[in-house]
Amino acid sequence: MFDIVIIGGGHAGVEAAYMASQFNLKIAIITLPNVGIASAPCNPSIGGVGKGQVVREIDCLGGIMGKLADLAGIQFRTLNESKGYAVQSTRVQIDKVRYSINAEEQLSKIKNIFIIKEEVLGISGSDDMYSVRTTCSTWNTKKIIITIGTFLSGKMHTGLEQTIGGREGVSHTDTLSDFFRDIKMVAGRFKTGTPARINKQSIEYSLLEEQRSDSHVESFHVLHGTNERFLEQKSCYLTYTNSETMRIIRDNKERSPLFNGQIDGVGARYCPSIEDKAYRYPDKDIHHVFIEPESHELNTVYPSGISTSLPRDIQDQVLSSIAGLKKSKIEVYGYAVEYDVIDTTRLGRTLEHKDKKGLYFAGQVNGTSGYEEAAGQGLVAGINAALSNIGKKEFILDRDESYIGVMIEDLVSNIRDEPYRLFTARCENRLYIREDNALLRMYPYRKSLGLAMNIDNYGANYVKAFKLYLNIITSTYLSTGHKFLLDNKINVLRRTSLAEILKQSSLEPIITLEKYFNYVGIDCDLRLVRTLAVTMKYDGYIAKANSHLEKLNKLNKHKINWEDLMASENISFECKQRIERIKPETFGQIKLMEGIRPASLAAIAGTLL
Ligand SMILES: Cc1cc2nc3c(=O)[nH]c(=O)nc-3n(C[C@H](O)[C@H](O)[C@H](O)COP(=O)(O)OP(=O)(O)OC[C@H]3O[C@@H](n4cnc5c(N)ncnc54)[C@H](O)[C@@H]3O)c2cc1C
Numbered sequence: 001m002f003d004i005v006i007i008g009g010g011h012a013g014v015e016a017a018y019m020a021s022q023f024n025l026k027i028a029i030i031t032l033p034n035v036g037i038a039s040a041p042c043n044p045s046i047g048g049v050g051k052g053q054v055v056r057e058i059d060c061l062g063g064i065m066g067k068l069a070d071l072a073g074i075q076f077r078t079l080n081e082s083k084g085y086a087v088q089s090t091r092v093q094i095d096k097v098r099y100s101i102n103a104e105e106q107l108s109k110i111k112n113i114f115i116i117k118e119e120v121l122g123i124s125g126s127d128d129m130y131s132v133r134t135t136c137s138t139w140n141t142k143k144i145i146i147t148i149g150t151f152l153s154g155k156m157h158t159g160l161e162q163t164i165g166g167r168e169g170v171s172h173t174d175t176l177s178d179f180f181r182d183i184k185m186v187a188g189r190f191k192t193g194t195p196a197r198i199n200k201q202s203i204e205y206s207l208l209e210e211q212r213s214d215s216h217v218e219s220f221h222v223l224h225g226t227n228e229r230f231l232e233q234k235s236c237y238l239t240y241t242n243s244e245t246m247r248i249i250r251d252n253k254e255r256s257p258l259f260n261g262q263i264d265g266v267g268a269r270y271c272p273s274i275e276d277k278a279y280r281y282p283d284k285d286i287h288h289v290f291i292e293p294e295s296h297e298l299n300t301v302y303p304s305g306i307s308t309s310l311p312r313d314i315q316d317q318v319l320s321s322i323a324g325l326k327k328s329k330i331e332v333y334g335y336a337v338e339y340d341v342i343d344t345t346r347l348g349r350t351l352e353h354k355d356k357k358g359l360y361f362a363g364q365v366n367g368t369s370g371y372e373e374a375a376g377q378g379l380v381a382g383i384n385a386a387l388s389n390i391g392k393k394e395f396i397l398d399r400d401e402s403y404i405g406v407m408i409e410d411l412v413s414n415i416r417d418e419p420y421r422l423f424t425a426r427c428e429n430r431l432y433i434r435e436d437n438a439l440l441r442m443y444p445y446r447k448s449l450g451l452a453m454n455i456d457n458y459g460a461n462y463v464k465a466f467k468l469y470l471n472i473i474t475s476t477y478l479s480t481g482h483k484f485l486l487d488n489k490i491n492v493l494r495r496t497s498l499a500e501i502l503k504q505s506s507l508e509p510i511i512t513l514e515k516y517f518n519y520v521g522i523d524c525d526l527r528l529v530r531t532l533a534v535t536m537k538y539d540g541y542i543a544k545a546n547s548h549l550e551k552l553n554k555l556n557k558h559k560i561n562w563e564d565l566m567a568s569e570n571i572s573f574e575c576k577q578r579i580e581r582i583k584p585e586t587f588g589q590i591k592l593m594e595g596i597r598p599a600s601l602a603a604i605a606g607t608l609l
Contacts, residue, residue, distance in 0.1 A: 001140045002028045004385045005132050007120050007176075008147035009037040011065070012363025012374035014103055016145045016382030018064040021113050022451050023386035028141070029107070030134060032151075033117040034170055038068065038103035040096040040371065041150075041167045042194045044294045044302055047220070049079055050422040051372035052089030053403045055220050056438035058372075058379055061446050062455065064106060065375045066220030072099035074234045074293055076217035085534045086431045087424045090217055095231055097295040121175045128358040143385040145360040147378060150192065152340040152365055153177050157257040158333050159311025168194075168335060180340065183356065187343035190419050191258075191265030192369055193273050193307040193336035196315050197300040198291075199329040207324035208237035208291060218527060222439060222455055222462075226526055237291040237324070241274070241306070245321040246285045248314060249278040257309045257336060265338035268369045268419040273336070274306040274318070289322060300331045309336035341367040344411040345582040350384035350394045351377060351408070354583055360385050366411055369419035376404040377411075383449065395449065399588075400429045400553060401441055413582065413592035431538045436531045440466060462528060469524060469532055473513070474499045484519050488512070502536040509533035556588030558608045570603035 004020050006013045009031030017029050031037065046069035047055050059066030075093035107113050118134035123144065125131050132139045151166030153174050164174070180186050213233045218226055249256075256275045257263045267273070272280070277287055290304040303325070308315060312333050319325045344366050346354055351366075353359040362381040363374035383395045397405035406427050411420065424430045433441065443459040476498040478485055485492060490501060490512075498516065502509040513533040517524050524532075535542075562583050566576055575596050584590045587608060591601065 001142075002026050002114075003141070003389045004028070004143045004145060004382075005030060005130070005139055005141040006145045006147060006382075007031075007123075007132065008149060008151075008363070009035070009115070010147055010149045010363060010374060011038055011371040012147035012149075012378035012381070013145070014038045014107065015058065015063050015065060015375040015378030016147060016360075016362060016385070017107060017113050018110075019062065019379050019382035020386040021110050022062060023390060024112060025386055025389055026112055026114075028114045028116055028139060030116045030118060030120055030132060030139070032119055032170065035167070036100040036104075037107065037115070039100045040094065042192070042307075043304055044096045044292060045091055045093045046099075046371060047089060047091040048372075049087065049089045050403060050424050050426070051370060052079070052091060052220075053424075053433060053435050053438065054372040054376045054407075054422060055090070056435050057397075057402050057404050057442050058375055059221050060439045060442035060455070060459070061379060061383075062449075062451055063375065063379050064103070065372070066222075067224070068099055068102055068106070069094055070219045070221050070224045070228070071102050071230050072096070073219075073229065074231050074296070075213045075236060076219075076229070076233075077214045078217050081214075085436065085537065086434050089435060090220065092220065093234070093236065093292055095293075095295040095297070097297045098231065119175065123176070123179045126356060126358075130358065142389060143358045143360065145362060145378075145381045145385055146365060147361075147363040147374070147381075148176065149364040149374070150337050150339040151176075152180060152186075152342075153189075154337055154339040156335045156337045157263055157309045158335045159255060159257065159309070159314070160262070161311075162262075165337075166339065167337060168332060177340070180342070183353075185342040185346065185361075186340045187367070187415050188341055188417070189265040189338055190341050190367060190369075191263055191267045191336050191338045192271070192419065193267070193309055194334055195274075195303050195305075195307045196319065196330045196334040197294070197332040198303060198319065198325065199331050200293075200299055200301045202327055202329040203237075203291065203301065204324045204327065205237060208239050211236040211238060211290075218530075222458055222527075232296065234293040234296075236293070239289045239291065239322055239324045241285065241287045241289060241322060243285040245318055246278045248317045248321060249275055249310065250282070252310065252314050253279060255311050255314060263309070263336060263338055266418045267336075268421055270421050270423070271307070271369065271419075274308050275310065289325075291324075306334075307336075308334040310334070339364075341365060341416070343415055345413065345415055347412050349380075349396050349408050349412055349585070350388075351381040351412075352384060352388070358385075358388070367416040367420055368407070368411070369421050373407060373420070373422055376407060380404065380408055395445075397445065399427075401433070401445075403427060403433060406433075409589065410592065413584065413589045414594050431542050434534065436527070436534050439463075440531065462525075465524070465528055466531065469522070469528065470535070472522075473497075473502070473532060473536060484516060487519075488515060499536050499539065502533055503540070509537045553588075555605065555608065556586060556591065558587045559585065560587055560590065560604070560608070565604060568603060568607070570606075571600045572597055575600040
């Protein structure tokens with residue numbers, strides 16, 4: 001008998017298992033034998049805008065994604081470097097073969113995790129007593145976490161060719177769709193796609209623009225050194241589509257499964273295929289194509305920006321029209337995959353089914369897209385399934401404290417009509433929810449879980465040092481003529497606090513604070529210097545935003561009893577129907593729900609004030 005069975009060994013499943021295993025429970029991951037653990041079927045990278053924040057949150061809560069990304073990192077970059085610190089994010093190009101091998105090795109070392117490489121054929125049971133039937137056996141368990149990605153009624157398309165399965169090379173008949181139909185969880189059909197993989201020797205690199213790693217990028221894992229690299233670093237290369245590329249695509253519209261009616265699933269608006277770009281923007285011919293390394297151990301590269309499901313002969317023509325790719329040889333053709341997603345409004349913020357105790361869902365099957373989103377949900381489901389097993393209070397991350405909290409609340413409050421991706425604009429509190437302060441934000445949550453792990457000393461010291469140095473910064477005053485100010489050509493009109501000096505728009509706050517600490521002989525971790533300096537820089541804005549948010553949050557966090565609302569005469573019948581279906585727990589959740597009319601919302605708010 002297992003305490004928790006996780007179905008699926010993708011990014012959600014791995015994070016769920018890794019977190020749950022820290023509670024000393026007996027965990028199984030049951031996953032398809034022909035799919036690598038934590039494999040990357042699309043872009044070979046971890047992080048990015050909004051997503052880098054999630055990876056750091058996972059890492060600071062004791063998860064594994066950040067560590068794996070560092071160990072397999074072959075290029076490190078800071079995105080949005082020209083923009084404000086709040087929206088800067090780390091992106092790591094990974095060696096996807098190493099990443100998957102490392103993930104399996106790390107999990108295999110944990111003695112209470114059992115990796116079972118079999119297909120799950122069926123699920124039965126209810127309320128903390130489930131059976132999972134696989135090709136060779138039946139496993140009993142108290143909790144199940146379902147993380148089956150794009151495999152629920154998955155169908156792949158390349159031109160007219162259609163194959164049943166969740167990803168290239170894994171054609172299999174989906175056996176779990178009956179279970180999902182029985183529990184009436186399927187909410188819709190989404191699609192995603194991937195570009196062709198090109199033989200790396202067939203590219204004319206001299207015709208492309210080289211993009212090297214940035215020189216200074218903080219590792220994801222807090223215990224890895226700044227700029228610590230574990231593998232040889234590789235460059236990416238940039239090229240562009242042109243009028244000939246787009247003409248080929250536009251001339252073959254009737255052969256595109258996305259536009260000839262063959263594909264029904266809805267794709268991610270923020271990750272369009274090259275067909276989408278060609279037909280939706282008929283006046284634009286030039287689009288970026290980043291040639292990204294996939295692995296030291298593979299002879300292929302990933303051309304980011306041209307995901308496609310066009311027929312093979314058209315894919316050949318498209319690539320050979322692009323500078324540097326004229327002689328390119330395709331090793332694996334691009335394809336789109338359509339798959340079913342579930343109704344996440346039937347889940348609570350722990351990701352447990354509201355009516356089926358002990359059944360949790362995480363990852364792409366919940367209608368999200370992206371490795372980081374999947375891992376963030378896996379972490380939440382894994383921790384909560386474990387806490388429920390040992391009879392402890394649930395673990396909820398708030399949306400004003402974390403990107404993971406934003407994502408979970410968005411997911412459980414609305415049925416999605418397109419794949420959900422995280423980006424900074426989804427977050428109301430993004431000046432505060434930054435990469436640089438993830439440890440400060442997450443450490444209290446981690447502590448509340450009572451888990452002992454290797455980051456604990458570092459975390460506790462970091463929080464202590466932050467408070468200490470913050471105090472020094474706010475209580476240090478420098479006057480005109482002070483040697484530090486003269487040496488660094490900093491002007492002040494009167495005696496001014498170091499905190500105010502760091503806000504001067506002409507100064508780079510991180511460099512200035514680092515110089516000041518050197519000047520007074522304070523030996524401070526560079527990561528902490530960054531967090532302190534950026535915190536000071538945004539201090540005024542955050543305080544202002546916080547005072548607005550505080551008022552809003554008071555209302556948003558108000559617990560509501562949705563059953564009471566059914567009796568109200570001031571709430572419309574349609575709104576009641578939606579409330580009854582979603583069973584929101586807080587006012588904030590009702591506010592996020594689609595179709596709740598302002599008058600009904602005002603009536604509900606009125607009952608709380
Ligand atoms: C073609 C394609 C293109 C994509 N494009 C992008 C993109 O551009 N950008 C982006 O961010 N993301 C993209 N993704 C999505 C990304 O791969 C996922 O978001 C991420 O991998 C989801 O993680 P997951 O853990 O939810 O599922 P997956 O990583 O898909 O893992 C699912 C797991 O479930 C297992 N499984 C399924 N059925 C069974 C069964 N019956 N029994 C046992 N095990 C089972 C599989 O073995 C697999 O390990 C793409 C995915 C695909 C397939």
